[in-house]
Amino acid sequence: MTAVQPPLRPERPDRRTASKAARRQAIIDAALALAREHGRRGFSVDQLAERADVSRRTVFNHFGSLDEILLAAHAQVMDVLIDDFDRRSAATPVGDGSLASVFDEVSAALRATDLVGPMAALTHLLDGLDDDDQAGPAGQGLVREVMHRTTARLAADIARRSPDADELDIDLLVHSLVGGLVVLHAHWSARTGAADDDASRAVWAELLERLIGTVRNGFR
Structure with missing residues (x-):
């Protein structure tokens, strides 16, 4: 039994x-x-x-160490930011598959993503990080990792939206946007003190539109 x-x-x-x-x-x-x-x-x-x-x-x-805590906080903020962009991007309808259409779709997702809040937090977290011999390389490594992840996410999203697009064209578009966002952050931080308020968000919106226009139209 x-x-x-x-x-x-x-x-x-x-x-x-x-x-x-x-x-x-x-x-x-x-x-x-x-x-x-x-x-x-x-x-x-x-x-x-x-x-x-x-x-x-x-x-x-x-x-x-305290720096290790701050780097962990940095990574967490970036996870939230990238996940937010992924959600915004997924909610943006797919167009005709042309790179021009994809660029408009990605631009719409960037406009909808809350970049100012995370950027303000990250700016304060990384402030002075390079002044510390031990924390500096760690901070730089984390920034490189974040940039790599952001670039990979954007490239994957563009490839999904435009499966027939040339790989070089995708890379050029992605790096133009990601590199442009890094430049915008420096100008935004200098103009606003990395504040998270309505005035700072208005400055960021203005800078983002300038980046989108420049990448779309070049320097004609």
């Missing part, structure tokens, strides 16, 4: 793992808030621990 096996109990989430993840997230959120308020160099680990409602020891159980 075959023994009847008792029903399997549904797996419960690992409370310890969930608690650890929550503490890590609280530390990152606190770092983002403090960086916006005081700049990257304007707060200490003790202030960070207090804002996150954890002990100083807990902070270092999760991260090796």
Whole structure:
């Protein structure tokens, strides 16, 4: 006679793992808030621990240094930004497949994506990063990684919209847009102090339209 096996109990989430993840997230959120308020160099680990409602020891159980926390926060902001662009792009109808049509579609997605909020956070997080011998290379590496991911996402989206497009044409379009956004960020930051307010958003909208017009029409 075959023994009847008792029903399997549904797996419960690992409370310890969930608690650890929550503490890590609280530390990152606190770092983002403090960086916006005081700049990257304007707060200490003790202030960070207090804002996150954890002990100083807990902070270092999760991260090796304050710069490591800020770099993790940077990566998280970029994930949110890229995911937002992906959603906006997916919601934009596909046109006739020509590169001109694709450019208009990508431009529409860029206009709809909230770039100012993440850019303001990232600017404060990276402020002065290159001044630190240890943090500088890490910060530069993260920026390169972000640029690579952004370029790859844009290229994949354009290839999806225009499957017959020449690979070189796609690369030229993508790098023109991504490189242009980097240039815009520098001008936007200089003009607005990387603020996240209505005036700053108006400046960004103006700069973005100038980039779109320049890439579309060249320097005629």
